[in-house]
Amino acid sequence: MNIKSIARFTFTTALFVACFGIKNALAQQDQRASLKDVFKNDFLIGTAMNAQQIEEKDPASDKLIKQQFNAVTPENIMKAEIIQPGWDKYNFDLADKLVVYGQKNNIKINAHTLIWHSQLPAFMRHMQSADSVKQYFVNHIATVAGRYDGKVYSWDVVNEALNEDGTLRKDIFLDKLGDDYIVEAFRLAQKAAPNTKLYYNDYNIEQPAKRAGAVAIIKKIQAAGVRIDGVGIQGHWKAGNVPLNDIEESIKEFAALGVEVMFTELDLGVLPNPWDNATADVSATAKGSKEMNPYSNGLPDSVQQILTQSYTDLFKLFVKYKDNVGRLTFWGVNDGQSWLNGWPIPGRTNYPLLFDRDFKPKPAFYSVIATAK
Ligand code: G3I
Numbered sequence: 001m002n003i004k005s006i007a008r009f010t011f012t013t014a015l016f017v018a019c020f021g022i023k024n025a026l027a028q029q030d031q032r033a034s035l036k037d038v039f040k041n042d043f044l045i046g047t048a049m050n051a052q053q054i055e056e057k058d059p060a061s062d063k064l065i066k067q068q069f070n071a072v073t074p075e076n077i078m079k080a081e082i083i084q085p086g087w088d089k090y091n092f093d094l095a096d097k098l099v100v101y102g103q104k105n106n107i108k109i110n111a112h113t114l115i116w117h118s119q120l121p122a123f124m125r126h127m128q129s130a131d132s133v134k135q136y137f138v139n140h141i142a143t144v145a146g147r148y149d150g151k152v153y154s155w156d157v158v159n160e161a162l163n164e165d166g167t168l169r170k171d172i173f174l175d176k177l178g179d180d181y182i183v184e185a186f187r188l189a190q191k192a193a194p195n196t197k198l199y200y201n202d203y204n205i206e207q208p209a210k211r212a213g214a215v216a217i218i219k220k221i222q223a224a225g226v227r228i229d230g231v232g233i234q235g236h237w238k239a240g241n242v243p244l245n246d247i248e249e250s251i252k253e254f255a256a257l258g259v260e261v262m263f264t265e266l267d268l269g270v271l272p273n274p275w276d277n278a279t280a281d282v283s284a285t286a287k288g289s290k291e292m293n294p295y296s297n298g299l300p301d302s303v304q305q306i307l308t309q310s311y312t313d314l315f316k317l318f319v320k321y322k323d324n325v326g327r328l329t330f331w332g333v334n335d336g337q338s339w340l341n342g343w344p345i346p347g348r349t350n351y352p353l354l355f356d357r358d359f360k361p362k363p364a365f366y367s368v369i370a371t372a373k
Contacts, residue, residue, distance in 0.1 A: 033361065035354075036070040038372035042322040044108060046071030046329035048265070050337060054098045060359045061333045071108040071153070073264065073329050074098055075339075078111050081119040084140055092147065099151045108153035110264070110329065113201065114141050115185045116159040117171035125172070133176035138188060146192040154197035156232060156264070157189045158182050158217075162202055166213030182217055183224045190227045201232035201264055206243055206250040218257050230260035230326060236340075239268040239307040239352070242314055248321075255324035263318070265331040267352035268310050269340050270295065270303050296349040307351065308364040315371040334359050 035045040049072045053061045065072065076082060077094040084090050095111075102109045115137070124136045145155060161182055163169050173181045182200075189198050200221075205214040214231060221228045231254050237243070254261045272292055295303065318325050332338045334355035341350050354365040 033366065033369050035068045035369065038369050042319060042372070043325050044071040044327040045069055046073060046110065046327055047333050048073050048075040048329065048331045049098070050075045051077055051094055053333065054094055054101060056101070061337070064333055064355060064359050066105050069107065071110060071327055071329060072098070072102065073110045073112045075332070076119070078144070079113060079116065079119040080140060081121050083144060084121055086121070086123060090143060095148065099148065110327070111148060111152040111155045113156040113159040114145060114189060115157065115173060117169060117173070118160070120172070127172065127176070130176040133172060137173065137177065137181070137185070141185060141188040142192045145189050145196065148196070149193040150195035152196060154199055154229070155189060155193065156201035157198045158185050159201045160203065161217070162205070162210055162213040164204060164207070164210055166209045166211070166216070183221050183226055186221050186226045186228055187224070197229040198227055199230040199232050199262070200228060201234065203234040203236055203265070205231070206233050206246040208246065211250050211253060215253060215257065218254070218259060222257070228259060230262055232262045232264035234265035235263040235267070236265060236331070237268050239270045239303070239310045242268065242310045244313055244317060248317055251321045251324055255321070260326040261324050262327040262329070263325070264327070264329050266328060267331045267338060267340060268307055269350055269352045270299065270307055271340070271348055271350050274344060292345055293348045295351065299351045304363055307362070308367045311354070311364040312367045312371060315368045319371050319373060330354065
């Protein structure tokens with residue numbers, strides 16, 4: 001073997017060892033970094049789970065869920081439309097599987113959601129009789145919350161009952177049952193599920209006017225001597241435009257009412273919206289264009305940095321108020337699962353979460369991990 005081939009052999013071996021070393025270090029680093037572990041003394045870290053994931057038909061998600069999260073919220077399968085398709089017809093299969101999944105993996109379940117104006121079962125969506133709506137209301141809460149009492153950790157008892165100005169949203173419950181329907185929902189849930197935490201959940205309630213509406217709801221329930229344990233701020237925000245001051249004020253104002261504060265559907269969209277006021281009302285869809293889907297071939301570093309900075313600032317705030325904040329749930333395991341790929345414009349490529357479409361941690365993930373004290 002001449003000098004040249006010895007040199008080539010040494011160089012290739014060194015290169016191989018180096019690559020193997022880096023790959024191994026990344027894998028090691030990947031293994032070590034876990035959101036649920038680094039924040040275990042601060043708050044629960046959760047994710048939304050879809051039907052595929054609950055049925056454990058998505059191994060890549062499954063690995064990440066067990067590694068990173070100690071709380072989950074069913075993205076759709078415990079909503080009325082799916083869990084009660086008929087008057088006396090309930091579909092508990094997937095919810096039962098979720099309970100088993102949670103018990104097997106020591107993961108807390110936040111059930112979502114008992115009373116919501118959207119995804120209502122077809123048989124009651126246009127009900128005219130107030131008595132019939134009341135009967136549905138009572139049966140649904142008693143049957144569903146009763147079945148899972150102590151098996152789920154918490155319920156979003158009422159979801160999205162407010163308008164942006166803090167007044168009550170006009171829907172079938174307000175229309176047929178009147179202003180007190182929210183207090184009654186919590187009263188029925190408290191009776192059916194004494195061993196389950198009860199929350200009010202909504203988007204944009206960090207905003208002053210809508211926040212005042214949520215404060216009024218909490219105070220009304222408390223004044224009625226009915227239990228409410230927490231409030232969920234959904235957190236569907238835009239990277240680079242996260243309302244940090246409003247979020248800080250909302251944590252303080254809600255905590256002052258003696259309730260737990262949670263951020264329950266976190267995602268930071270990076271795509272332009274057809275309108276500038278962020279809303280999560282899925283009925284408002286818009287026409288698609290290249291301008292509205294600029295990153296279909298990958299996310300530019302400049303935008304990745306904006307996303308990382310926004311998540312870092314947000315988690316620094318959560319850590320600052322860790323005594324008042326009980327849970328942070330991401331609305332999806334990775335970018336590929338996010339509802340923001342299909343809303344408000346179908347067929348877009350969004351990047352709102354901490355894990356990419358290959359289930360790999362994004363720079364924002366490591367920056368968030370670094371905020372843990
Ligand atoms: O299951 C049907 C499937 O059979 C059908 O082939 C397919 C095609 O239309 O639709 C599937 O249902 C979809 C369902 O998600 C399950 O994937 C519905 O069309 C779709 O509208 C529904 O979207 C969900 C949305 O709530 C509905 O309001 C999103 O996944 C879910 O992320 C989103 O979550 C809400 C929270 O519950 C409350 N806060 C806002 C948040 C985002 O809108």
